[in-house]
Amino acid sequence: MRRGSSRLVLLLAGSLALAGALGCASSSGPEIRTRQGTLVHDPLEPVNRKIFWFNDQLDRFVLEPVATGWDWVLPDPAQRGINRFFTNLLFPQFLLNDLFQAKWEGAGLATGRFLVNSTAGILGFMDPAKDWLDWKPQDEDFGQTLGWWGSGAGPYLVLPFLGPSNPRDVVGLGVDGVSSPIPWFAPWYVTVPMGGVHAINTRSLHLEDVREAKASALDFYSFVRNAYLDYRENQIRDGQEPEAAPAREDLYYPDSDAP
Numbered sequence: 001m002r003r004g005s006s007r008l009v010l011l012l013a014g015s016l017a018l019a020g021a022l023g024c025a026s027s028s029g030p031e032i033r034t035r036q037g038t039l040v041h042d043p044l045e046p047v048n049r050k051i052f053w054f055n056d057q058l059d060r061f062v063l064e065p066v067a068t069g070w071d072w073v074l075p076d077p078a079q080r081g082i083n084r085f086f087t088n089l090l091f092p093q094f095l096l097n098d099l100f101q102a103k104w105e106g107a108g109l110a111t112g113r114f115l116v117n118s119t120a121g122i123l124g125f126m127d128p129a130k131d132w133l134d135w136k137p138q139d140e141d142f143g144q145t146l147g148w149w150g151s152g153a154g155p156y157l158v159l160p161f162l163g164p165s166n167p168r169d170v171v172g173l174g175v176d177g178v179s180s181p182i183p184w185f186a187p188w189y190v191t192v193p194m195g196g197v198h199a200i201n202t203r204s205l206h207l208e209d210v211r212e213a214k215a216s217a218l219d220f221y222s223f224v225r226n227a228y229l230d231y232r233e234n235q236i237r238d239g240q241e242p243e244a245a246p247a248r249e250d251l252y253y254p255d256s257d258a259p
Helices: 003-023 045-073 076-088 091-100 104-119 142-148 167-179 188-205 207-216 220-236 248-252
Strands: 157-159 163-165
Touching (some): 045 157, 045 188, 045 207, 076 104, 091 104, 142 220, 188 207
């Protein structure tokens, strides 16, 4: 086995072990679930709330004003084109995690979308793969891969600057960062401004969404936490509903046709 392949295998094995160990931490308190039924495990809530407040103030006084100016300068179609460009750059992440999850059709779809959008779509600024061929966008990452293989999420976390997360997704974020080819070929003075543009553009696309959520939520912290947990659970299940539990009578009479 080549040295590069050995390192990749060791990285994946170590990531699975670490995420599994972190995800085994379970709450001993009362069980709380979101409206969609996702389990809420937030034992670090007091600390999380303080970090959440810091992130919210940073957004309020820095990111939101800059994004508002960005929104005033750039029309919505241009912002969406920039968003598609950055999504197209995530092709290696989508492909690798499709392969890690044995989603062969998804891997083929990710490859086809990248080839079409990088050429006919002018480096991904347009999405002819979706518009012409009905090849819908994907969103795979290593956090989802760990969840697909059965790793628990662990306790809910709020990371400074980055926002909602959990131990499983922290591990996934690190692996996805290593798998991205851009930092390996582009110097920091290119990647850092690109990251800033991506963050500002993404925030600009969601200005009204965030304002409406803040205005309607009784507790914005709980709103963001529950929305994140539901969103990640839905991604891991690929939008499919969880398997329904068997009816009580089926547990006693599995082969019976009687009501």
